[in-house]
Amino acid sequence: MNLSEIQLFETLTHDYDAMLQHVEKELEDVDVDELPIGVLSGDDDDINKPRIEDGRPRHPLLEKLLSFHDDKLRKAVCEQIDYCQLKKKNQSEITLCSVVFDALTTSGLGLPLPIATISVYCVTSLYLDRMCKCN
DSSP states (O other): OOHHHHHHHHHHTTOHHHHHHHHHHHHHTSOGGGSOTTTTOSOHHHHTOOEEETTEEEOHHHHHHHHTTHHHHIIIIIIISOHHHHHHTTOOHHHHHHHHHHHHHTTTOOOSSOHHHHHHHHHHTTHHHHHHTOO
16 A cells, blocks of 8 residues: 555545545546446436435445445455454544455455545445444
């Protein structure tokens, strides 16, 4: 992990509006051919509405994209690093982002977005809490 990724973690874990804008910018640069078949199907109104919901960032399109990789995410994060246990130890969001980043770097996830962006989003949106079934 380099300094710019650490700075990204620090900025985006504290400013969820900036987080959603950052995700939008990253998704604009993705070639549609790189996306799994079906990720863009469905209710376009919902897909295109990133928002703050219950005090957390939510980006339905990114979450749909992530759902195509849930098995690899679950293995790398829920099982190998025991995300729920790490979170119970009161790790800061920045620390959790860093640990998730390291796990995803070696997982071969294959998403067309930077791993730093995915890591921060998954931690701050509580996507990993839901996927790993943390209490």
